Amino acid sequence: MSYDVAVVGSGPGGAVTARECARRGLRVVVLEEGAWVEPGAAEPYSLDQMRRQYRNQGLTVALGRPPVAYTEASCVGGGSEVNSGLYHRVDPEVLDEWSAAYAIEGLGRADLDPWFDSVEDRLSITTPPPPMNAASDVLRRGAEALGWDGLDVPRWVRHGASGAAPEKQTMLRTYLADAIAAGAEVRSGVRVERLRVEGGRVSGVETDRGVVRADHVVVCGGAVQTPALLLRSGVRRNVGRGLSMHPTVKVLAQLDEDVNDPRDLATYQVKEFAPAMTMGGSAGRPGMIALGLSGTWDRDRELSADWRRQSVYYASIRSQGTGRVRVLPGAADPVVTYHLTRRDMAALRAGLGRLMLLLSAAGARLQVPSYVGAPRVTDAGQVGPAAEAMSRAAAAVMSVHLCGTAPMGEDVRRSATDSFGRVHGVANLSVNDASLLPSAPGVNPQGTLMAVAHRNVDRLLEGSR
Ligand SMILES: Cc1cc2nc3c(=O)[nH]c(=O)nc-3n(C[C@H](O)[C@H](O)[C@H](O)COP(=O)(O)OP(=O)(O)OC[C@H]3O[C@@H](n4cnc5c(N)ncnc54)[C@H](O)[C@@H]3O)c2cc1C
Structure with missing residues (x-):
């Protein structure tokens, strides 16, 4: 036909x-x-979803120094x-x-x-009805303490009767x-x-x-x-x-109270430095929490047991760098490369620093930036050195916006x-x-x-x- x-x-x-x-x-x-896959048939942000709905189960990387882990749905x-x-x-x-x-x-x-x-x-774009989820509230608290601009971001979600799971459109x-x-x-x-x-x-x-x-x-x-x-x-x-993307770096933050809802993530974003830089929250299933600690796993593995009090937050930037998609004869997957400029790396370090400052202001007593060999950050005075120490060799950069x-x-x-x-x-x-x-x-x-x-x-x- x-x-x-x-x-x-x-x-x-x-x-x-x-x-x-x-x-x-x-x-x-x-x-x-x-x-x-019918909507809702795979648990959101789960490994099952990655296997069924992501290209190569979510394991895709743009080569570079540092490489950038990216994901595409399929x-x-x-x-x-x-x-x-x-x-x-x-x-x-x-x-x-x-x-x-x-x-x-x-x-x-x-x-x-x-x-x-x-x-x-x-x-059906709507702002989520109050109350804000706990992971979002951490960002709001931090932003308000520092006088930074932010918002609970509208979503394509239909909110049914109270208690019913919202339906993503x-x-x-x-x-x-x-x-x-x-x-x-x-x-x-x-x-x-x-x-x-x-x-x-x-x-x-x-x-x-x-x-x-x-x-x-x-x-x-x-x-x-x-x-x-x-x-x-x-x-x-x-x-x-x-190829252009929002390179993103992350921090695991531990709060005094339970903040983790494994089925959802923080919907609040900090826009004080937008559009150059945005801060927000990532998915927080226990597996994602463990991934957030992978750069310091030998030291921090026992922390992951406390995942209910933890959430992963990000800083993402508009990047000056670019990348390229190439094809190789006979290969099903393209080769993807991305070059982060010196200014991008500086912006990512600045983003990491601002994010940790904000999380400290929100009451996080323990933070672990997601890069290889990162120190634990337990007070605001440690933020600057911890952000500056993220080298190209150690950085763990990702993106989902290509x-x-x-x-x-x-x-x-x-x-x-x-x-x-x-x-x-x-x-x-x-x-x-x-x-x-x-x-x-x-x-x-x-x-x-x-x-x-x-x-x-x-x-x-x-x-x-
Ligand atoms: C984890 C994650 C979280 C995100 N969160 C947000 C968010 O909160 N808000 C937001 O605005 N954006 C978000 N994004 C980004 C957003 O999803 C993308 O920008 C958007 O989906 C891109 O739409 P697209 O139509 O360009 O391509 P895609 O959504 O990538 O769709 C392309 C489709 O084409 C199919 N395809 C590709 N090649 C072929 C082929 N050769 N033959 C047949 N089929 C093919 C693929 O399998 C895929 O299903 C997120 C992305 C991810 C991965």
């Missing part, structure tokens, strides 16, 4: 694309490599099924920065606001459900190996289950897999080069697609996911990439009318 539109990947970018195309009456197929719904659901609109200054650097048309805040409104409506529950209701076909467990590109057009989508034909192909595989697929298909112009590997814009020397995601030089090929955002935006990115994806697919459909 031949389709009007084939969408590769069913994460937030792919789900928005599929819904809008199907609603306009087009024949749509979504090809998703990962499994179909399941129907993509990252929306596993992530924390924290929602922001990007700062207008960041949109201006992108527009100027890549000559992007129509990306001002006023251009995007209607798309943000629409996304917020469908995802993942793509499977929202945009993909709408797409399917409008007639889209979603095929899980189908990996797209390559696009056949001939004479400036895609003539076929080669999957591990055979060839799919479509008039237009939209690649939405996420910021690592989208460039990998384009490169495997011989589409190379400005593809895979500008962007920038197929940037949009009219400047063909820098961009891989036009301002609306149509790939330069291939008439019936688009990208519509996090790869388009020229750099990591300084806020959790899903809301921004969905607004951009909605704007882009609307433009594509206008063109096809």
Whole structure:
């Protein structure tokens, strides 16, 4: 069977694309490599979830010094099924920065606001009702003690009756459900190996289950897999080069009271230094607590028994560094590299220091920064030396926000697609996911990439009318 539109990947970018195309009456197929896992079937933030819904069980790394551990979801719904659901609109200054650097048309805040409104409506974006969870309250206390700005971040979560578990509004529950209701076909467990590109057009989508034909192909595989697929298909112009992320460092903090809810995490973020730096909370299952102590495990293993009084907090930065996605003949996975600049390392040390200061102000009597050989920090006077001692060799840096590997814009020397995601030089090929955002935006990115994806697919459909 031949389709009007084939969408590769069913994460937030792919789900928005599929819904809008199907609603306009087009024949749509979504090809998703990962499994179909009903929301709630895997415990959030668990090892079971990592095995079933993450690429390579969550074990992926960008090579560099230090290397950066990153994770990508791989399941129907993509990252929306596993992530924390924290929602922001990007700062207008960041949109201006992108527009100027890549000559992007129509990306001002006023251009995007209607798309943000629409996304917020469908995802039921709401601020969590009080009381704030205990791990969040630690951040709030610390911020207030220091006079720093912060907020309980809105989420795509529906709060039912009191006591009922909140329901995360993942793509499977929202945009993909709408797409399917409008007639889209979603095929899980189908990996797209390559696009056949001939004479400036895609003539076929080669999957591990055979060839799919479509008039237009939209690649939405996420910021690592989208460039990998384009490169495997011989589409190379400005593809895979500008990988950008929010490098993140962590601290384990022990409080006097129980703060750990293994099913959830802190929703409060400290925004005093935003968008350059954000502080917040990470998942805190006992396994994650142990991971937080892995750099000092010989000394600190017995601490992990007290996990109910502990929580892991992070500082993440907008990075000046960049990375690259490359493909190797015959290898299923791309090779990813990332270079943290000297300024990035200084910003990460500063972030670690500010975070520990804040946690001390919130009453944490014991902190262990997550890097190899880190000292225990038991009073505010030890914070500065402990942050400064994080060397490149010892640092444990991670990221879950990846962007920038197929940037949009009219400047063909820098961009891989036009301002609306149509790939330069291939008439019936688009990208519509996090790869388009020229750099990591300084806020959790899903809301921004969905607004951009909605704007882009609307433009594509206008063109096809
Ligand atoms: C643990 C975690 C926590 C996060 N927390 C937040 C948060 O709180 N707020 C926020 O805004 N963002 C958060 N993010 C980031 C957010 O989830 C991503 O920015 C977003 O999911 C990216 O959407 P996407 O459509 O670009 O790609 P993805 O969500 O990565 O989806 C891509 C999909 O395409 C599939 N695919 C890839 N290649 C192929 C192929 N060749 N063939 C077939 N299928 C393919 C993949 O299997 C995947 O399912 C988090 C991410 C993670 C991992």
